[in-house]
Amino acid sequence: MDIAADGAEFYTASFEKRPVRLSAATRRFAAESLRARYGLMTREHPAIELGEKAEGLSRDELHDLAIREIAAAAPLRICEGELVSGAATLGLAIDHRVPATVKGEPFLFSVSHLTVDFETVLRKGADHIGRSIDESLQHHTGGRRAFLLSCRSVMDSMRVWHKRYLDALKDRPGYEQVYANLRRVPFEPARTFHEAVQSLWFTFAFLRLCGNWPGIGRLDMLLGPYLEKDLSGGRLTMDGAREILAHFFIKGCEWITGSSNGSGDAQHYQNIVLGGVLPDGSPAHNAVTELTLDILEELNIGDFPTSYRVSAGTDGRILKRLARVIRHGGGVLAVYNEDGIIKTLTDFGYPLEDARSFANDGCWEMQVPGKTFFSYIPFDALEILQKQTLKSYEEPFTGSFEELKEAYFADLAAKVGNICRSHAAVCPGGVWKKTMPCSVVSVFEQGCIEKGLSYMEGGPVYNVISPHLGGLADAADSLFAVKKLVYDQQAVSMEELCEALRSDWEGFDALRARALALPYYGNADPEADGIVREILRAFADACAEYDGACGYRFPPGVSTFGRQLQWAPNRLACPHGYKRGAVLAGNASPCPGTDREGATALLTSYCRSGLGRMVTGAALDLRLDPQTVRGDRGLEAIAGLIKAFVLMGGCFMQPDIADTE
Template sequence: MVEKSTRIDKLIDDLYSVDPRIESERAMLVTESYKETENQPIIIRRAKALEKIVCNMSLVIRPDELIVGNLTKSPRGTQIFPEFSNQWLADEFDRIEQRTGDLFRISDQVKQELSGAFQYWKGRTTNELATELMFDETKDAMNAGVFTVGNYYFNGVGHISVDYGKVLQVGLKGIREEAQAELAALDFGDPEAVTKSHFLEAVTISVDAVVHYANRLANLAADEANRTNDMQRKIELEKISANLRKVPEYPATSFYEALQSFWIIQAVIQIESNGHSISPMRFDQYVYPFYQKDVEGGVISEECAQELLDCLWVKFNDVNKIRDEASTKAFGGYPMFQNLIVGGQNARGIDATNPLSFACLEATAHTKLPQPSLSIRVWNKTPETLLQKAGAVSRMGLGMPAYYSDEVIIPALENRGINLQDARDYGIIGCVEPQVGGKTEGWHDAAFFNIPKVLEITLNNGYSNGKKVGLQTGDAASYQSYEQLEHAFRQQMEYFVKLLINADNSVDVAHGQRTPLPFLSSMVDCCIKKGKSLQEGGAKYNFTGPQGVGIANAGDSLMAIKKVVFEEGKLTLPELKKVLDSNFGQGAAVSAAAPAESLTNVDLTNLTSEKLVDLLKDLLAEQQTQTTVAAPEAPKAGNKDGEYIRQLLINGAPKFGNDNDEVDEIVRDVALIYCEEVQKYTNPRGGTFQPGLYPVSANVSCGMETQASADGRYAGEPLADGVSPTSGRDQNGPTAALNSVAKLDHHIASNGTLLNQKFHPSALQGEEGLRNLSALVRGYFDQKGMHVQFNVISREKLIDAQKNPDKYKNLVVRVAGYSAHFVSLDKSIQEDIIARTEQVF
């Protein structure tokens, strides 16, 4: 273990010394550029816009930095990208500083400058074009909360990993030469020669602009070196300047140069477009040759290499963006989803673990920051030492690393047409999305599809809040069997998935027409050869990946209806619908955190086992294998109150997460209905749709859009997180919960699945705790689970952090497919994390 340099804490303190600020510089420059390039091809306009920005933006080298390259003047600031959307920001100007999560500061001058720039963009944004392209039925479904495509509807696409290794090996000069060679070889008779030539010219403009950006930074470093009286800092700045004179224009020749080259690419991708999830992916593979040469060759010490790596880890956290209020509730905690993964196998099927894999884990342990979003690939030949090191980082409570199974993901990608060698070289994008780096335009996070909302609409004969948005498949009284209800639900799912496809494809077309990205495209395989940007289908592999949310709620609800209504006849479907419409007699949505005043207002599943026994010992009969508790004594005829029915639904049927085959099979079927429907469709880039089952943290915002459900969930409460059981309903321990989740078909959900587990810190203490965690992960993956991640923190600490945020400014927790500072989260997301089942072995 290498000790942390004292420099790292100084860098972190400086980074978090002020609240993030909104800056107007990029918005002003891109607007100025567009005004100068009217009537030129859009791909050329995009290249010249990037050139205008990086050649004129303010440059900053922050104190003590060894890896440099800024996106904003202020630490963790955000630029604005008006070409994608802007009206939402203008509408929220006066509320930005009052947000309860993801707070940003904005000056009156910046508001004024942005307002002026926004006037030019009216009618010109991707958001406006996408809206015009959508069917009215699609917009109705979105307004009803069935799905949202807000991620790319308002922002850039992102969710990509470029070929960083190629840049390190040949430099941007090599990419420029490749583009120029293709341009020279164009056949004048080729019907696509005109558009290809424009793209290749745009690539040349873009890479030249990035080289100029690096040289500007080199000049700044040299100037600062000349001004400083600190001899140590002078030497550091001179080295920084020398690095930037060389990379990323030319190939890297040292570990330090490789890190600096990597960061310039990482930064400029996010200056070109505000799409997040720009993921380094297999960093320990393409950077390792430089680490091996310098560290193992004795050129630099292991301590020096670790300090450089730690500096890069801090730099990841300087990247930020502002989202609209609604999206902030789904993506709380300033997340940027820069996923970096270690371990796994190489293209030849040999374990690829190396010393840099361990150094990356050490960097996360040293910095204790939410970025990069660290992950680990696991297969049957993963060294136990790597898994033990990962477990040691997990029990630090950062929610990292996340664990992924090669044994599931590689065949899942092959099933989507990816060749074996490429599939073995996968990494993770953003939250949990598998992708082949440098070869894929995956469009992950393309939508969040609210499955319990579809069941709600089914029970309401196609209506939501009094408006017809779905199919009229029959009113509640018309269903004489569970099979009839399930069939109607399937019909509604098919209808709404088709509308989701229309929404995604509309946004996809809008990005291709208005915001192609030549610099990003230049570093993805096949784009230069095809003469097409990523947005036009230039990548080797093209997908669109929307995800289903709330499968546990929908499955538990269907199980409760099947058992309580159709099998046992304790309730009729019209009675159920009436009580759901009244939110179990509560009227407005009930807070998940509301204290219970009496036994009749207690959600039994949210209690510890000790309190449950104390409160209900006179009502419990015996613990069933599926952990179903006997329902409370029925009231007299005609007096079925809302809380009685809610408890009947909760306790009268088994729940997902307890290793009960009956309910687990229903949840599996719900997931398959969604996945099998999504994969039928193709996108405008010549690729296919692939489904995922994860919410980021949209399970909270989707829950806000959804009425009370038959699993006993109040209106407005969060939906279940990813493929995780509903909070509090998994009562048989972590292994039983994993057994339930493993019964899902993870192979078909090739866009990713997400399983969160929360452990009390005492469960992972000592060597035995690490061995137990390792065995848990391997056991789950042996059953063909795809992904699992852990929050190792007590409920009491989270509650105290919520009450006393100033004491916990550095507390990082796992939200969904990412980690974030707990105190920066909206309270609704905090409550969802607190409510998760706390496991012990």
């Protein structure tokens, strides 16, 4: 624990102290927020009860009523000394629900796994969106017109909430600048950095107030031009800007309650992406990038999981800057291989400008922000191998190893086909299926207003469902163990191996030890890594076969997001030596305990596993010991790993520092 002279405590896993750049008041604000002061307040007001007003209304009408009532009646919160205003104060929103009830019961889920179009709000103002709705209303009838009227109702509700904050701030001593900023934004274009931060925060807070969990996206691209203009004009200093931006991050801790809601993905999906290139290919790194890294290094705020887009040409100074943040632990900063991802996206068919614009869905799956409907469908590749291909070990496989692999790949393809059929979006005649109302996010997604279609019904520019394969390392390691033990070494017959697995390895200690000793994925063994590559190739081929067939683009990805915990009770004993119910590999990482050759070998295995067709991503979790990242040599070590990750062809890496005490 790092305790500064001002008494604020911010955890670090490092032997190095966190820097102190922010004012004592801002640091106290951060410490209070991290200790759940404001998150606990949401328990006092979980939702708005609609009561008799809800009687006789359709679900769409209920949605519009709920948003109006939330905007009009949700508690306001103005924190002492805050530099930006707006707060999502209703506790049910933390549970991924629209925080309105009928007779005490919630009735609508909310939307996540998206990053909305904040750029239009900043550059043109929310009133521009209102004018676009009015224009589109002139061209649509029927259900599309009803959707657009719902969008108009959302914008009216946002104005109600906005006016309530203006009234609360007016004449309040010490908040004159906040009031002045909020009088203009978010409805008019931001002119200054402070206005831009307020505009972004207020729009984000409104989306969350209504229960949604959007990502932020490319923060430095969004805010950088305003700060550069203010700095060059002498209106603001870097120290002053850091205070303003820090309040944005601190306000984002308002849903910390001290308990887990079990999403397993990334807090409430409010992810930030930094660096890389702009749509025109010019560098995105700017003064806002530097300030964001300052704040992450100083404050232990993990509620905005942040990623940096690294390329082969990223300057060594920047890599060391990233390393200084990473070595404090907490997993607050991850890295993308920008070069590889842009190629993957353009190979999949995205225009170059949109590929260069990639951010994520609020977790880490890549998407074009403000233009993408996204959903991912996870499945357990190990369970398919165990229970379908290997028949729960009740019917020992009798063919060759090549035939075993092909049988498994066919079972994988069948699973992908089932996902496609079960999630088809388009009914006969090309009409999108009616889904839950979601006008709040729809008004901030490009394409929805123009088409008169919601976010859930084909409105965005890109509509994506991504099958996500989990248990990758475990399926590959299981096949590798079968190959070595049964086919290559002939140490055991398939019948005997199946008997050992049915008995959960009881009575087969010597064979189990032999299985556990094999060089699995994560040790730079070409043969073991080759099986991972073959699985991903078969998976990508299956997704390509169904791409577009269900109304969506159908790109593959690899993840577990902690589901290895949920899947464990349904898994059988594994050929690579693990017993029934063991918690195994996460994301695209090796199975715990199998990677014995160090970080470089782990990177080698991961980077040569055929990631180039994993269009929505494949995450590697990398844990480093605090002793290995001490001092300047430690910074060089982290920077070197990041550089190697990019040059070797990685996709997304989440490094963390494990506190061994």
